[in-house]
C-alpha cells in the first residue's frame with residue numbers, strides 16, 4: 026500500500042508564543058498546535074478524548090503536557106497519551122520545521 | 132446516546148459509574164437517583180465522624196461538581212419507587228419518570244431493626260447514614276446513657292463513637308463472644324478486655340425483648356426480665372439488603388437481588404451491584420468485593436470483554452483507636468484444618484492462621500496486624516505454604532525495611548484492590564511525594580483508610596532519601612509540591628518571589644511549570660501579596676479567565692456584559708439586540724444575575740462583538756466580583772427605606788475586576804422583604820430605617836447557606852468601608868477556590884468580627900484594597916486594542932489544502 030504524506034505549512038515559528046495553543050483548521054480537520062517553553066512544537070487533534078470531548082487548544086500548557094480545559098485531563102503533547110488516573114489517547118501529528126515555517130505532516 | 136439510569140447514589144453504585152466513565156468508548160446519558168440528600172459519600176467514615184476524627188464535609192467522595200463535570204443528572208433526596216421493566220422506565224416518589232436503556236440497581240441495604248415492641252420510639256436508631264450519625268451526635272448533647280445492641284464491627288464502632296461523645300455506653304450482645312463471625316474466642320476475649328479498659332460495659336448473652344419508655348426511649352428489657360436504662364438505643368445487629376424497588380417489579384430476588392457472574396439480574400438490561408445484590412447466595416457487606424463487582428459490571432455495560440465475577444474473600448478490621456485487629460476467611464476449625472498460632476498474652480498479641488492442605492484458609496490477627504497483607508495475599512492467591520515462614524520473626528516496625536521483600540502483586544489497599552506495584556509505579560512515573568497524591572492517582576486509601584500507614588511506608592521506601600515524613604502527611608497545594616497554601620504565601624513574602632515561574636523554581640516544584648491546580652492559585656497569591664506591583668500571568672489562568680468568556684460544552688463561549696446593579700437603558704438594550712442579531716447568537720437569555728447573556732458565540736467572533744457592544748465585561752466567568760443584584764428600592768418602591776440601586780451600582784463600580792479567591796456575589800435590598808435575595812449572597816445589604824444591615828457568607832449554590840449578620844451601619848460610606856475591609860481580609864486569608872461561605876465556616880464569624888472591629892485594621896485593609904484596585908484595566912477593551920492578544924487567544928487559523 027502506498028501512503029501519501031502531505032506537508033502543510035501552518036504557521037511561522039517566530040509568531041508562535043510559548044505555552045499557547047493555536048487552533049488550526051485544515052479542511053475539516055481541527056488541529057491544536059502548541060509551542061512549549063523549551064521551543065518544541067507539537068500538533069494534536071483538537072479534541073479531548075474524554076467521552077464528552079471538548080477542545081484542547083485553550084488548555085493550560087505545562088512542560089510537555091496540556092490540560093483539557095473542560096474536564097482537566099492531563100494529556101502528553103508528545104504522544105497524546107492521557108495521564109493516570111484517566112485513560113485515553115489523542116491522535117498526534119508529526120511537525121516539521123524548515124527555517125521559520127512550521128509544517129504539519131498529514 | 133444510550134440512557135443509563137442508576138437507582139442509589141452510594142459507594143458501590145458511584146464507583147461503578149467511575150469505572151464506566153473510564154472504560155466507556157461512547158458516552159452515556161446518565162441519571163442517578165439518590166434517596167439521601169447528599170452527593171456520594173464515604174459511608175465507612177461515619178464511624179470516624181462519630182469518633183470525632185473527621186467531619187461530614189471531608190467524607191464526600193464525589194462532590195456535586197463531579198456530577199456536573201461528567202454531565203450526570205443527579206436527583207438527590209428522591210427515591211425510585213417503581214421500575215417498569217416492560218416500558219424500560221423508572222418512576223420516582225416525586226412522580227418523575229425517566230426512561231432507560233440500561234438500569235443499575237445499587238440501593239445498598241438498611242439497618243436491621245429488631246421487630247420488638249417499642250422499636251419505633253424516639254431515640255432508637257440504626258447506624259447506616261449521615262442522618263443516623265447526626266441523630267446520635269445530637270442525642271449526646273442532651274442525653275447521657277446509650278445502649279448499643281450488637282457486638283459486631285458496626286456496634287463496637289458505634290459504641291466507641293458514643294464514648295467519645297461523652298456518653299456512658301453499654302453494649303448488648305446475644306452471643307458469648309464479640310465479633311464471633313470474624314474472631315475466635317481468644318481474640319474475642321482480648322478485644323473485650325481492651326474495650327472494657329476503654330470504658331465500655333458489656334451485657335453478653337442477653338436477648339432484648341422490649342424497648343421501654345413513653346415517646347422517648349427510657350430503657351430496655353431483656354428476655355431474663357432484667358432491665359437497663361437508656362436515652363439512646365443504637366441497633367447494630369446487621370443489615371438487610373434493600374430490595375423493595377426490585378421486588379415489586381418482577382425482578383427475581385432472594386435475600387438480595389439475585390445476579391449472575393456479570394451482575395445481570397433476571398430481567399435483561401437491569402443490573403444490581405453492591406449490598407443489594409446477591410451473588411452465588413452471598414450478599415457482601417464490605418466495599419472491596421463491591422468494588423470488584425463494580426468493575427465487572429462497568430465492563431459488561433460498556434461491552435468490553437473482561438473477567439466475570441467469581442466472588443471474593445474480604446478482610447475486615449475494626450476502626451477503633453487502640454485496637455489493632457484483622458480477620459479474613461474461615462474462623463472455625465474443623466477436622467480438616469490445622470492452625471498455626473502465636474499467643475503473647477503479656478503484650479496482648481495473638482495470631483492464628485488456619486490452613487487446609489497447605490493453603491491458608493483463615494486469618495485472625497490481634498494486637499499486631501502487620502503480617503496481614505502478606506497473609507491475605509497468600510490466602511487469596513492460594514499460595515502453598517510448605518516451607519515458608521508464616522509470621523515474621525523479628526518485631527518489624529512496619530517501616531520501609533518491610534517493603535523491600537514484598538512482591539509487587541501484594542495487595543496493599545484491600546478496599547480498592549491496589550497492589551504495591553501499582554503504587555510504586557505511580558510514585559515513580561508521576562513524581563508523587565505525599566499520601567494525598569498517591570490516593571488521588573491510585574485510589575489507595577480512599578475508602579476505610581487502614582492501608583494508609585502501609586502506603587506511607589511504600590512512599591518512604593520508593594523515595595529513599597528524598598522522603599520527607601512531615602511533608603508526606605499534609606495537604607499540599609497540589610501534586611507538584613509538598614508545601615501548603617500558607618507555606619507558599621509565606622515563602623512568596625519572605626523571599627520576595629515575583630512570578631509564577633520563580634515560585635516554582637525557588638520552591639522546588641516537581642513539575643517545572645505546575646498544573647491546573649497550582650498555577651492559577653500561585654498567580655492569585657502573587658497578585659494578592661504584591662498588589663499593583665504584580666503583572667498577571669495570563670497563561671496561568673484557566674480557559675474562562677484567559678479568554679474572558681465562559682467556555683461551553685461545544686467549545687463556544689458566552690458573552691455577558693456588565694449591567695451595573697441590574698440597571699440598563701433602552702439604548703444599551705438596542706445595542707445588545709443588534710449585536711445578537713448580527714452575529715446570529717443562538718441564545719439570548721436573562722441570567723440569574725440580573726443581566727443579559729449571549730450564549731453560543733464562536734471564539735473568533737468575540738473581539739468584534741465586544742467592540743460593537745462597547746460595554747465592559749460582566750466577568751460572568753471569573754474568580755472576582757460577579758454581580759450586585761439590587762431591588763428597585765426607595766426610588767420607586769413604597770416600602771423602600773434606602774436607595775438600593777445607587778448603593779449596588781457604587782459597589783459594582785468600585786469592586787469590579789478585583790481578583791478574589793473564588794467568585795463573589797452581592798445583593799442590595801432596600802427593606803427586609805429582600806427582593807434581591809441579599810440573604811444568600813457572599814455579601815448582602817438590607818436597608819432598614821436609618822441604616823444598613825450587612826450579611827456575609829451567604830451562598831445560593833451547592834451548599835445553600837443563609838448569610839450571617841456581620842454588623843449594622845448607618846451610612847453608605849460606612850457600608851463601603853466595611854465591605855472593603857471584609858473583602859480584603861477574605862482575599863488575604865482564604866485558600867484559592869474557597870468561597871466566602873466556606874471561609875467563614877473555617878475561620879469563624881466571631882474571629883472575622885473581631886478583626887474588623889478594629890478601626891486601624893479596617894483602615895489598613897482598605898488601603899491595601901485600594902492599592903490593588905489601581906491595577907485593573909478593562910479586558911475586553913484591551914483585547915480589541917491589541918493585535919497580539921487577538922492573534923494569540925482569539926484567532927482561528929483556517930487552511931484549505933488544494934487538491
Ligand code: SRM
Nearest residue numbers: 681683689721722723724726751757830831832833834870
Ligand atoms: C449564566 C448563569 C445561568 C443563567 O442562565 O442565568 C450561570 C452560568 C454558570 N454558572 Fe452559575 N450562573 C449564573 C448564576 C448563578 C447563581 C445565581 C446568582 O448569582 O444569583 C448561582 C447561585 C448563587 C451563588 O453562587 O451562591 C450560581 C451558582 C454556580 C455555582 C455554584 C457555586 C457554589 O459556591 O456553590 C457554579 C460552580 C462554581 O462556580 O464552581 C456555577 C458555575 C456556572 C458556570 C460558569 C459553569 C461553568 O464552569 O461552565 C455556568 C456557565 C454557563 C455558560 O455557558 O456560560 N454557578 N450561578 C448565571 C450567570 C449570572 C451572571 O449574570 O453572572
Ligand SMILES: Cc1cc2nc3c(=O)[nH]c(=O)nc-3n(C[C@H](O)[C@H](O)[C@H](O)COP(=O)(O)OP(=O)(O)OC[C@H]3O[C@@H](n4cnc5c(N)ncnc54)[C@H](O)[C@@H]3O)c2cc1C
Nearest residue numbers: 139141142143144166174210211238239405406416417418
Ligand atoms: C458505620 C459504617 C462503617 C462501615 N465500615 C466499613 C469498613 O470499615 N470497611 C468496609 O469495607 N465497609 C464498611 N462499611 C460498609 C460499606 O459502607 C458498605 O458496604 C457500602 O457503603 C455499600 O455500598 P452500596 O453502594 O451497596 O450501598 P450504600 O452505600 O448504602 O448506597 C445505597 C444508596 O442507595 C440509596 N437508595 C436506596 N434505595 C433507593 C431508592 N429506591 N431510590 C434512590 N436511592 C435509593 C440509599 O439511600 C443509599 O444512599 C461500613 C458501613 C457503615 C454503615
Ligand code: SF4
Nearest residue numbers: 196199200722723832
Ligand atoms: S447554568 Fe448553572 S445551574 Fe444551569 S446548568 Fe449551568 S451551572 Fe447548572
Ligand code: FES
Nearest residue numbers: 544546578579580
Ligand atoms: S484498605 Fe481501605 S482504603 Fe485502602
